[in-house]
Amino acid sequence: MIRTYIYNISLYIVMLAAVLLSTQTVTAADSKTTAESVWQQGVKAYTDKEYDRAVECFEQVVALGYGSADVYYNLGDAYFKRGQHNISGTNRPFAAGELGKAIINYYRALRLEPSMKDARYNLDLARDHTNDTEAVPQALLARAWYALRDTMSSNSWAVISVVVLVVTLLLVLLYLLSSRVVLRKVAFFVAIVTAVVFVITTILALSQRAAYLNDERAVVMCNDTTPVHASPDSSSKIVRQPSQGVTVDVVREHGEWSEIEFADGEKGWIRTTAIERI
């Protein structure tokens, strides 16, 4: 009787999921085909070095709601290349604003898929062109922890943690119900290990989720250099002149000014229009 009950519950879950998915697919059925064709156009334009067109296409894909990590990554590449090409008549290595756009899109790709190596490589390369300061160096343990966290997305960690939970519970059952002593002993110790793994993976999933939902991070988007003032007032002292593409944390907003914090801990006020949140 209990078995039929469980069966019914799982049936309901499957049906619920199916209904949710089908409603989404019905509304997005035609936009899916449009997005697909625009995406292919973008890839072709980039391959043909028509970076203006490539940027336009990938932006359109994002606007259609298909902003996945790969789309943001390609968009970042397109902006980067466009920035390198549209520099006729200037001595700058990048056209105004393009580098910042490239960097923010790499960040968006990494936010969705922290393990994307290409995006991280390109982000590092793009940030070499900014005057961004080095972050305060972290302890070895913290760095190892973040490196581990960033090997997978929050969802992957969550799925792993649920699987590990199931394994742990099965082992607990074995321990509780087995009549053979050896089996029970093995089950007990393995269950302890898997329980620890479950706790770690759950924390990783939560930590990754927090990083994903963090909307404090922003990228400076101005043309050349924008002054960062000591207080929200353009006549106050200039603390720093970040170039486009510098990553900051937004602490708070006040009127049309935002208080930002640089990677090295320096704080200042910048016009909110000069930055864009990741």
Next chain:
Amino acid sequence: MKNVFLKIALLLVALNMSVAAWAQVSFTAEAPALTAMDRPFRVEFCVNNEPDSDSFKAPTFEGFDVLAGPSLSTGHSVQWVNGRQSSSYTCTYTYVLLPTASGTFTIGAASVKVDGKSYSTKPFPVEVIAESDAQTQQQHSVPSQQRTPESRIAKDDILLRFKLSNTDVYKGESIRASLVLYTRVNIEHLESVEVPSFDDFWSQEVTFDNAPQREEYNGRVYETYKIAEYLLSPQRSGRITIEPAMVEAVAQVVVQDNRAFDPIFGGRQIYHVTREARTPAITINVKEFPAGAPASFGGAVGSFTMQSKMPESSIMANTAESIEITISGSGNLKFITTPKIAMPESFEVYDTKVVDNVKVTASGTSGSITYTYPFVARSAGEFVIEPISFTYFDTATGEYKTLSTERFMMSVADDGSSKQEAAIVGGYADYGGRMKQLDRDIRFIHTGNLPQRAASVFVLSPIYWLIVVVVLAAFITIYAIMRKRIRENRNVVAQRMKHADKVAVQRLRMAQRYMQEGQRHHFYDELLKAMWGYISDKFNIPVSNLTKETIREELYRRQVSAADAEQFCQIISRADEAQYAPSTDGDMGEVYADAVEVISKIESIVKR
């Protein structure tokens, strides 16, 4: 003694004469090339040797009135410098002439004889202009005696001008700018000279010939003195203004005194008048280079040639070699950017050495610059050095000109050590543990089909909680079910263990009945069932898994003595043997009694 001195003196005089006689005879004429109508001027004929008497013949001064002359003056000087004696002798015939008409007149050749040989001067032209006499007239309208010394110098008697070689130039093209003082009065000295800073120009002072000259300006004749000369090179395009330069000149004014004829106090009075002169501000139009500059253009303006010195076409690896490029010509050599050479990736390139041999003269900057590009080839193979280009802007034709070297092929021979030296791995060149990044670019975009839209965050989402709850519920349910079953199972076993002896007793009773009936086969069968069944039930082991060995083990584990276990097994063996063997009735009772005894013994031990 005196005699000796006299002799030496005489000898010296004689030497002197001979030295004078040996010197090259020169006979020259000197006169200003330009003069004004009412201005008397001097013409001097100069000979550096003693002429024969009355041998001087003056030319005819056509177009001029001779006011005075010829007046003869001679000069003789002897110099001892560091023990060497030199002497000079000059004899000058001077005429003062007054032009009678405007135009260009030629003063013909004068001739003179020295030691019987005839010498003559070259004829030379003198230009006479009619000045615009407004100021001159005004000056003379006031009696000279009533005028102050200051007022004797008119405003335009002292002028300062910048003379520029060109005022419409390209960026980087050089302009010669001379600061010239124009004067119609005697200048004693200059008090102060202020030169502008030449903003937006690269400026360099150059040496110049400061001999005074005469020049016509605004219809009047001036003496000109160069004060300074600069070479200017504009650094930006557009209209650039040169700020005024300023000079304070002290002029000498000679005033005939009222008591001009007073032999003691009268005569000429000399006054010093200080005047300030400024140049007008000058604007220079600097043109930007035309569009379409080649990539190799680095701001060079002028006209240049390029020579290159390549290394041998076959070199050894890990040996220092260099490429030399020499750019020579005239133009803004100092502002040329170093030409770029695209070296193969495995070449280690060092800082370029620049040696310049540039002279700045009034005619511009010229000379040569040599660039040395040292490099070390780290790996063997065939390499190509692409043509090295240098582009300059030719101001004469107004277009870009590109000079290129030939494409250069080079083979690098292995010196035996290059294998561990250079390995190019993933964009890095590894030179003995020192990693050097060659070139970096972003990685290519991701292609393929449109990826799935990003999934929403799963952890802590309702579905996540649902799954966790379902998993936990499943766990609890499975546990509950399994536990109940196990418990029930355990009860069966307990029952069986509890009833093991009773079952055995029942079976033994059956066996006793068979014994009394004399059915041997059934008796042993039932006896064996009782014994096997007892162990099976008691220790919860299926009968199929039981052997004598397992029975012994199980009994041993339950602290039954080895002798009893042995007896138990023996009874089973005996029963097995006796079951099918024809035997007497007597041993049935014996086996039965032994079985009952051993079972009750084991039961009493196991129960404890």
